[in-house]
Amino acid sequence: MTFKYSLAAVTLGALTLSACAPGMYGTGDPAYERDKTRNGALAGAVLGAAAGVAVGDDEEERRRGAAIGALVGAGAGAAIGAQLDRQEAELRAQLDANGTQIVNTGDSLVVTMPQNILFATDSYAVRADLQDDLRAVASSLQRYPNSVVDVVGHTDNTGEAAYNQQLSQRRAQAVASVLTRSGVAGSRVRVIGRGEDQPIASNLTPDGRAQNRRVEIIIRPTQ
Incomplete structure (x- = not known):
């Protein structure tokens, strides 16, 4: 019973630290960058410990399994955090498109490209001058092959919801097609159309609607 409570406390503590870190520092602060790697290690330790518990037949075996799992998981989590930091820095240096945003969540990279820099109005053909960024x-995905990618299309709420859903799917597919034609294995890429369902700004203003029309490339390391 004591061991179960200890594991629960470690889990809660790791989740609390992970949740608090981005708010404590600016994203360019070295302390924030260290926290992303630390939180990756903490999350890996918790998952590893939980896996170690699952393989034990009695409390002593579960205790040993948790300790070993925590060490292995911490190392893997820290490695993922460090990989994301490197990949983020490289992408920031390589992408030229105005308005492109890159967010490192600690366990994924979210590359957001506004619709107006990828597509003409009401079109799902990627602009030729923007394909270099894609x-x-x-190229980055090929240098870091141990990841999967979600390409997610979004629209504002102008027009019919069914049409927006279809347009978001087609735009996500167009971006994914550029990635796969450029050498990314299709098995790593999933295409998702969200339509108008996940706004990040108000649809009541032109600026808000512009922010909502976007394609996100979400990169998630697998090991």
Whole structure:
């Protein structure tokens, strides 16, 4: 019973630290960058400990399994955090498109490209002059092959919801096609259309609607 409570306390503590770190520092602060790697290690330790518990037949075996799992998981989590930091820095240096945003969550990279820099109005053909940026993303994905990618299309709420859903899916597919034609394995890429369902700004203003029209490339390390 004591061991179960201890594991629960470690889990809660790790989640609390992970949740608090981004708010404590600016994203360019070295302390924030260290926290992302630390939180990756903490999350890995918790998952490793939980896996170690699952393989034990009695409390002593579960205790040993948790300790070993925590060490292995911490190392893996820290490695993922460090990989994301490197990949983020490289992408920031390579992407030229105005308005492109890169957010490192600690366990994934979210590359957000506004619709107006990728597509003409009401179109799902990627602009030729923007394909170089997508090819740069593809090159990054090839340099870091241990990841999967979600390409997610979003629209504002102008027009019919069904049409917006279809348009968001087609735009996500167009971006994914550039990535795969540039050498990224199709098995790593999932295409998702969210339509108008996940706004990040108010649809009541032109600026808000512009922010909502976007494609996100979400990169998640697998090991």
